[in-house]
Amino acid sequence: MVRYVILLLILGAGAFYDVREHRIPNWLVLSGIILGILLEFSEQEKPLESLMFLLRLIIVTGGFFLLFLCRMIGAGDIKLTALICGFLGFRTGALAVGLGFLIGAFWSFIKMAGSGSLFARLTCLLAYIMRVFQTRKLTTYYDPVRDGYDVVIPLGLCLFLGTLGSMVWVIR
Template identity: 30%
Template sequence: MSSQGWISTLLLLTLLGLAAISDLRRHRIPNLLILLGLTLGLAGQFFASGLAGLGQGMLAGLIAFGLFLLLYLTGGMAAGDVKLMAMVGAFLTPQQALLATAASLIAGGLCGLTLLLWHGQLRQTLVRYGAMFRAHSYLPPASSEVAGQPFPYAVAILLGTTASLSSQLNF
């Protein structure tokens, strides 16, 4: 990886780290952080490859945004997470954005499963999901369930993006 690629990756992971800390502390991702990241990501793409790079970054951002937007529209994702994923895409190629998005979704599932196991609520959650399938309707979790609490998805985006870029980082 070139020194420019290292700088871009380090910048992206730093911004994601800041977003994850904010999400853990306040359950919010500042729009200013996302706007800064979008600007830096697209500027880096333009600096590296001109208009073609800018177009790639914009397309990658739209791909990541669009895939997470579908989850937002179904109530499975918060708006800040959707915007954060668009920021991630701005630093990447469209192929990398697809991989980072998929890895972030997998990381989110694993984080959720870990929380359920940690709190001893896996069985309770599976029973509720079984009842939902039988009733063909959504049964919201009780306020005492971990599934009913805010989920800092920026952590999963950080983990998934890091995992998806790890082969390029030569660790």
Template identity: 30%
Template sequence: MLNAIEVILICLVAQAALTDLAMRKIPNVLILSGLLLALILHLLSGQAGAPVSQWLAGVVAGFFLFLPLYLLRGMAAGDVKLMAMVGGFTGPSQALQIAVLSYLTGGAIALLMLLLSGRWRDSARNLRLICTPLLLRLLGVPLLPVPLAPKASVGGIPYGVAIALGTLGVVAWQHH
């Protein structure tokens, strides 16, 4: 049986996924509402220290688990904030599980989108452009940073869908 925190979390990530699919954006009001709801539910849980050990630690964990991909331009800020909100509901341990499952799901979605759009060659070119300087630096060759071309992206994926599926997977596995 799902508890109140899980039901509200599933509703919020489902809304984020639908909005991300429709508009390619996750609204801040959804994130902020979720963060506030998670904090209130943890305060009402009666567990001593839950707002710090679960809510705050989960928010920080969720945020920092997705921050590297944002910094590498692999996802949008809304996706990072959504994962922070998910962490606020679940706590740091489950946030890690959800992040790993979301990474795997997001990778599968990205590959599927690349294959269906026929832009896998462009993606391979971008990967080569990103990895070549890194490899040369590892070999000790000093290089100046080279920015990507303005239209280098082969398209974004609705990562809110991957986060929603990752969340659903972890919650379902707990009740298995």
């Protein structure tokens, strides 16, 4: 239970920073990593099992890194995603992240439909995909200087809500 409370506190703080500043501080993520490692070592009888926390962090970070290279997701969002899977394991972590991404997709759809930019954003995405396939080079999809922050949703908040929802789902 302590594990869940710590994770939710870290994700809640990350959500706060993401909404307010459009970024998630490294010190917060580092705190989560240190607390996760300490929890693993205090709860496990086998020391090698404790290394699974770090292995999950590395695998998830590597898996989402391509999205960061394209600037489709922020580095802080990837770090929070890795923390979620580090704390909860791959199965429950995937549920939490999946719910968070669904919340983000729904929020984005509502935001774009409400502002009348849905068609324009989907056209930009299609043009980006075609450009990547034609040039065979990954380029930046989102540029805050060019695109501004109007098109951005705080994925850290969505990940927090997805994790909260998955915990309710799993614990019930």
